[in-house]
Amino acid sequence: MTEPDKPQTNGDELRQAVVHGAVTIGFGIAILLVALASSGAIRTTLIVVAPVVVLIGALAALWRTYRNWRAGGRWQVWQGASWFLLAIFIVFLFGTGPTLVT
Template sequence: MTADGDDDQAYGRAVVYGGCVIGAAALVFAAVNFWAATRTNCAGARTHLCDTPAQAAVMIGPSLVLLGGGIGAFVHTYQRYRDGRSWRVWQGAGWFLFILMTAYLMISAGTMSTG
């Protein structure tokens, strides 16, 4: 079995991991938006997401970061389970990142299809 201290540390580490993944996705989002806004292809357009490459980059870039983070959390879940340590919080972190990725994809796809 696991000690209570292991559960507390697992929770804290999973929260920090999830926060770092979300922060990395936000940085990718900012970088891709900056790239899309400074392109010459869309200089005269109303929006900086005027063509397919810009839309795809804004939609897919942060999603890949969240996907990788979710997979990483699930790998960590399995490793902790195999070692007989507290693993449930890491599984929750993985599912949270997957749900966040799905929500981001749905919102960004809906926004770009109406624009």
């Protein structure tokens, strides 16, 4: 049984941040791939949802940053994951924008 108050090591935080980023980007790409296979209103909806999913993942990483900072833990790892996901969000947003305009 694990102890709830046991501090996590640096490797655990790094692994969790990397997994969080990879899963978030994976969901975003999966939604875009489904959108490419769709047509009509579903395609437009999924194209809008893909960047939103990445943004929600970035906001979740920012929340983890704040929680780790308040607990006195290694918040820097989560801040790095947050900035990375925010940059990927911008890439997704500008990548899907032209499709929505046409």
